[in-house]
Amino acid sequence: MSGRPLLETRELTKRFGERTAVDGVGIRVEEGDIYGFLGSNGSGKTTVIRLATGLMHPDSGEVRIAGHNLKTEFKQAIGHVGAIVENPAFYPHLSAFDNLKLMANLIPGAGRRSVQQALETVGLQERAGDKVRSFSLGMRQRLGLAGALLHRPKLVILDEPTNGLDPQGMREIKELIVRLRDEGMTFMLSSHLLHEVEQLCTRVGVVHRGKLLMEGKVEDLLRSSEARSLEALFFETVGSGAAVR
Numbered sequence: 698m699s700g701r702p703l704l705e706t707r708e709l710t711k712r713f714g715e716r717t718a719v720d721g722v723g724i725r726v727e728e729g730d731i732y733g734f735l736g737s738n739g740s741g742k743t744t745v746i747r748l749a750t751g752l753m754h755p756d757s758g759e760v761r762i763a764g765h766n767l768k769t770e771f772k773q774a775i776g777h778v779g780a781i782v783e784n785p786a787f788y789p790h791l792s793a794f795d796n797l798k799l800m801a802n803l804i805p806g807a808g809r810r811s812v813q814q815a816l817e818t819v820g821l822q823e824r825a826g827d828k829v830r831s832f833s834l835g836m837r838q839r840l841g842l843a844g845a846l847l848h849r850p851k852l853v854i855l856d857e858p859t860n861g862l863d864p865q866g867m868r869e870i871k872e873l874i875v876r877l878r879d880e881g882m883t884f885m886l887s888s889h890l891l892h893e894v895e896q897l898c899t900r901v902g903v904v905h906r907g908k909l910l911m912e913g914k915v916e917d918l919l920r921s922s923e924a925r926s927l928e929a930l931f932f933e934t935v936g937s938g939a940a941v942r
């Protein structure tokens with residue numbers, strides 16, 4: 698693992714009226730990471746992800762992706778990122794292939810071959826011709842990931858990727874993330890499932906009430922505290938009132 702930053706935010710701040718949803722957040726996702734972005738409901742995870750993917754503008758602070766400033770070098774920066782922020786929307790009456798082809802039409806250089814490769818990567822090649830309305834939630838999630846991979850990004854950002862999935866669907870998506878990381882991709886994923894993050898992630902950041910409370914390698918964070926699990930460390934850090942499962 699090289700430790701080179703692929704995504705860095707500095708002093709990122711976003712207010713909604715009186716409420717400061719993101720308050721001076723500086724995170725660092727390094728090449729080769731599966732970075733778990735942890736926090737209870739309403740702590741600011743999705744807002745940070747929306748800011749980091751250019752879906753929303755910060756009030757202050759900056760985002761750098763692969764060294765490019767997201768505001769001043771948007772195209773160079775965003776070209777390195779694939780993301781699923783809200784549930785990916787598909788046309789249910791179209792096949793998986795045709796849905797991805799429509800997405801690929803918007804990406805210079807991406808054609809049928811890119812679509813086929815993305816479907817193979819997520820293990821949906823056998824179902825390429827089936828209509829999306831026949832897909833399970835887990836298959837839709839993998840199809841969403843295929844869409845995020847079409848332009849072969851270095852960094853994939855996923856907002857709660859296992860939300861709503863059954864144990865089998867969760868396992869498939871986690872195995873896929875690990876395999877793609879082993880093939881050279883970097884991941885950032887938000888979650889409030891502490892056990893899942895502890896199993897899957899190399900580094901974590903914990904956000905609470907809009908502030909980043911800690912960040913680092915899971916084993917280093919555990920070593921530097923009395924806590925024996927990420928869950929114990931989380932509650933030690935944010936207090937037991939935080940609604941995290």
Ligand SMILES: Nc1ncnc2c1ncn2[C@@H]1O[C@H](COP(=O)(O)OP(=O)(O)OP(=O)(O)O)[C@@H](O)[C@H]1O
Nearest residue numbers: 713716718736737738739740741742743744745889
């Ligand atoms: N568009 C918006 N307008 C007003 N307030 C917002 C908006 N988006 C988010 N917020 C507020 O900002 C805070 C952080 O929300 P955010 O969705 O980032 O949290 P989260 O950690 O992703 O939560 P969850 O785990 O429930 O998805 C919350 O108090 C939320 O109500």
